[in-house]
Amino acid sequence: MKVVASIRQRSFARFVAVDLAEAARRLGWAVHWIDFDALTQQLHGAPIEAWQAALARVTEDLRAFGPDLVFSYGIEAILPPFPAMLPDDPWRLADVAQAPVACFFYDFGTPFDRPVDATTAPYIERLQRADVRVFCWDRAALADLARYGVAAEYLPMAVNDDMFFPPAAGAARDLPVLFSGGPTPERLATLRALAPLGLEIYGYDEAAWTADHDLAPCYRGFVPERDRLRALYQRARVTPNVTRAHGRASLNMRVFEAMACGCLVVTDQADEAATLLTPGEDLVVVPAGKSMAAVVSASLADATTSARIAAAGADTVRTSHTYVARLASIRDRLKAFMSESRAWPFWDQFLLADPSRALRFVEALRADRTLLREDLWHAAEATAHMKLGRWDVARRSCDAARRANPALLRLQSLDRLLHTH
DSSP, X not given: OEEEEEEOSSSTHHHHHHHHHHHHHHTTOEEEEEEHHHHHHHTTTOOHHHHHHHHHHHHHHHHHHOOSEEXXXXXXXXXXXXXXXXXXXXXXXXXXXXXOEEEEESSOOTTSSSOOOTTTXXXXXXXXXXXXXXXXXXXXXXXXXXXXXXXXXXXOOOBXXXXXXXXXXXXXXXXXXXXXXXXXXHHHHHHHTTGGGTEEEEOSOHHHHHTSTTTGGGBOOOOOOHHHHHHHHHHEEEEXXXXXXXXXTSOOHHHHHHHHTTOEEEESOHHHHHHHSOBTTTBEEOOTTOOHHHHHHHHHHOHHHHHHXXXXXXXXXXXXXXXXXXXXXXXXXXXXXXXXXXXXXXXHHHHHHOHHHHHHHHHHHHHHSOOSOHHHHHHHHHHHHHHTTOHHXXXXXXXXXXXXXXXXXXXXXXXXXXXXX
16 A cells, blocks of 8 residues: 655644554555655745745655555645645645545544535535545544534544653653643643642643743643653653543543553543543543542552553553554555545546446445445436436435435535426
8 A cells, every 4th residue: 555644734743644654654555755844844935936846846756656545634635735835726635646535633623613604615525525534533523524524433543652652660750740732721720730749741832831820830841852752751650631622522642642651641531531441440530520639649649559550551552552553443444445436437437428337337336345435426326317317316316315414515516406307
């Protein structure tokens, strides 16, 4: 399998993209990496022609590589790679690569933060196409994607076990409580109560942390380098996890990375923790009616039990919750996705030449496999039946597509055509 992976933003997202690419390599897949963020830094101050030339080189490299699949962090593959300098350029990785796109959602915002409107409809329509499949870390967000008519399935976050691992035997854990991440009102409120327990905070948005009277003395700065962050987790005894709104039913990267380093994680996300891990054996959850501070304090007081749980958690995460394991778990799904995506150009050819043959083609596909996008195939069949003048049958195909995906935007144009007959 030949995979193109890329990143266009300067944030912790790049680490997830890198980890997915590295996991693919470890599975024996060929990987072509495109760092649009690095190109943006290199081209800063250059004329427009230089940016366009860079895209031409990327295009040439893509054509030479001939990918089978594109890995996209969120919707980056359908966005302009250089939005500040070439906002109106039509170049999109999803189109230029000429390969299906696996979108990995580890954040959840635009265009899913409002009803479908004139601004968001083009993005939703693009994500609904047959060459896109979303893998989402958050079960609640997965339900939102279904309401937007986007084909998606669950794939939680994980860890790069080559980057995060326990310290050498006998290493001292001299940092009682470590928090790494950004401030939110919920986090500020929770962490204030942890300040007397030896809390150290490493995160972005220094102004917000230092503006807080109780937490300012705990703030130690931002640690963007993962080797430094690993060293901190290897020293820490406890890491509290306070869930953010954009990951309301999920465990974030901090949980897996801290656990992989043998640090005890105490999390407020009990449901997801119980789904992926074993509370009380791999990590500790805050039970209803108790505070994070009370649970963290008890964990610090019982060093033997905490060390046992932390060691078991490290073994579990490094065995079962790596990005290699995640990709291996969806390998067959990706192959089915790629295979079905390759069928659509044949459908298009048959539809132009002989709609009856196109319909027989779909029948043969269904006899051969379980189709991932029955909504789109039913809609396609409706088009073929219209070409053949079978308007009643076309309506039934549209109804079948609507049952499979009520939010499919393609149905709007088909309904307009059917309304005239």
